[in-house]
Amino acid sequence: MSAPPTAPTVTPPARHAGVSALSLAVLAGPMSFGIAGPALILGEVAGGLGVSTGEATWLVTVFGWGIAVGTPLMSGLVGHRGMRGTVTISALLALIGAVLALVAPSLPILLLAAAAQALGAAGLTAIAMQLADSPRRMGVATASLAVVGSVSPLAGSLVSDLLSWRVVLALPVVAVLAVPAVLRQAVRSAPPPGRFDxxxxxxxxxxxxxxxxxxxxxxxxxxxxxxxxxxxxxxxxxRPAGFVPAALVRAPRFLGAAGLAFALAVGNFGLIYALPVRLSELTTWSSAQIGVAMVWPLLFGGALSWSVVAASARMRPRLMITALAATGVAAALAAAFTSWVPGLLVAQAAASIAAASGQGVLAVRATSAAPEEHRPAAIGLFTLCYLLGTAFGPAVVALTAG
Structure with a gap:
């Protein structure tokens, strides 16, 4: 929803009362299909396009780039053009990207499809987080990302077997299903004064x-x-009050929250792509069996994160942040130094809990450090840092594995 014309940047809780938690989940969650969905099918994508698996990994990198760029861009457009316009643009980009993914004849066109779809998905997710005006509702949005991400590798494998790997790459478009509900609640607003930066x-x-x-x-x-x-x-x-507000860049609490979110995302999404390779080396499991084995730690972490984010409002911030950082470090160390299959799955569960919970907890902390007029920018820039981690993690794994 957009703000009243007289106060375009004010976001009172009552303004979002008509947008259900289910709509927030549907709006945000499907972005994870683009991040984790290709984890088990990159070989099929490579074979279908006649390229190497390393080249196919660029699809994940480009999607990560698109959501990283798109999140602050679309968050900024909300303040400049209003909620309705931003939702419409994001939905169109997601639809165009999905159609291109289904028909792209070559890798360059498929990379263009990934970029368009990522920009659209990023916009819809950023809007969902702006509509989340309490820790509980923020937990719904971030937990939906984690829960969908938890089943994405297996879902991608199954959809590829039943239909095509192209359909897997188009799955983020599911978020468009929530757009009508958001548009019904969004009111039109006049653009704020001043030039777009x-x-x-x-x-x-x-x-x-x-x-x-x-x-x-x-x-x-x-x-x-x-x-x-x-x-x-x-x-x-x-231009200190431009697209990137100087007040945020100079706020230690915002920078600390964004930096930790980035680190937790690198660990979690790097492990999502490293674990299938590691399990294939240590076991005789098929891709589908590996996908099934990965569901429970990812799903456990995603589901538990909602409770963690909701409970964070009643806990001391320093204690919660310390626990998140310690869990992320422990998961990375366990994944690096163990060859025990159950231990690797537990490490994935811990990384999922830390990243998914951290996204919600740290998002609340980061935005609370921002002046009210910079809240959309704070959400966009914070999520940008988290999503940069989703791009870095798989890329680092691909390089070290190669």
């Missing part, structure tokens, strides 16, 4: 693009990231 959008997009490419081209992408970060710093001085 197009330069800020371009600079941030360049920075995100360079960061996503770092695992593939460390030197060149790293230099580009430094240049883009410098340009962003200069732009912040010239």
């Amino acid at each position: 197009a330069i800020g959008v371009v600079v941030l997009t360049g920075l995100v693009t360079a960061l996503v490419a770092v695992p593939h081209q460390p030197v060149a992408a790293g230099l580009c990231a430094v240049v883009a970060a410098t340009a962003l710093g200069i732009h912040l001085r010239a």
